[in-house]
Amino acid sequence: MNSLIVVLGPTGVGKSDISIQLAKHFHSEIISADSRQFFRELSIGTAVPSSEDQNAVPHHFIQTKSIHDYYNVSEYETDALQLIDQLFQQINPLILTGGSMLYVDTVCKGIDDIPTVHQLVRDDVINWYEKNGLDALRQRLLAIDPEYYSIVDLNNPKRLLHAVEIHQMTGKPFTSFRKNTIKERPFRILKIGINQDRKVLYERINQRVDRMVEAGLVAEAESVYPHRKLNSLNTVGYKELFSYLDGDCSLEEAVDLIKRNSRKYARKQLTWFRRDQDITWFEPDQIQEIINYTEQKLKENV
């Protein structure tokens, strides 16, 4: 059976370097599971792999979309599985790497078939919500889907909105689509987690943000500033600089905020990964151990 090596961990820990070394070792290719490296207009702030790295090892799903494109996890699931299937014809193992937790999980476990919400419906429901408020939104959900109402986080407007959108579009309750079924994959999954001492990680993140600013992050943010309302730009490293460009804060404050939000993101990623018992954890400098472990596991597989 073919194997997918999944390299995951918090932002800034060094997943890319390790993935590249693994790819070189196994003569493999890298599939990105990073929901912000999809966008070709963004490169500094999303830390896309350098062109040397991309020349050394083929990468997939890096800067293949525009910030103007609509893209979501489900489409990514389809695209990624199709590509994986195709690459396995020639290459084994393959490497999946990225910090977007939901995207990684979607490749590993799948996601339910839920219709994609039409933009008009979305706008309509959001307008209704803005006019009527959170409490009315809750009541509306209770009326159409009491089952979901009883389990959803009632403080989280995005969750409520989506369930209402689905109902408005299909006439069926959101729970009739949301089954939480785990899809079996026709390949083996080996999860390698990379983590390190929290203080060291935070220091690395802070330094990486400084390097991004030196490399021209502000100019990059300026170049997409006119489109700042796009969801693809609701992104750490850009939204803070938009505030600066608006004149709402100093550059120094914006940069500090990028560091802080990047640290929060790293923490959130670790929270997500912590509950996944299938991950075997390593430190970033344990590349040899990771290779040994992986080879061992791949052998067991045969």
Next chain:
RNA sequence: GGUGCCAUAGCUCAGUUGGUAGAGCAAUGGACUGAAAAUCCAUGUGUCCCUGGUUCAAAUCCAGGUGGCACCA
């Protein structure tokens, strides 16, 4: 050297006429099914600078000390 102000959570600071303390930020934990780098929830014990005094009771009042800042010599 003198005078005044200040000393409370990792940081910036609140704290009423005395009843052993709480905000913001930082930090931490959690949730997560088509917006996910998104969105949402939760968590505050700290020699109240030190020593002594007054008091049933002191972060609070008094004295002395230490440190910081400002002004005057």
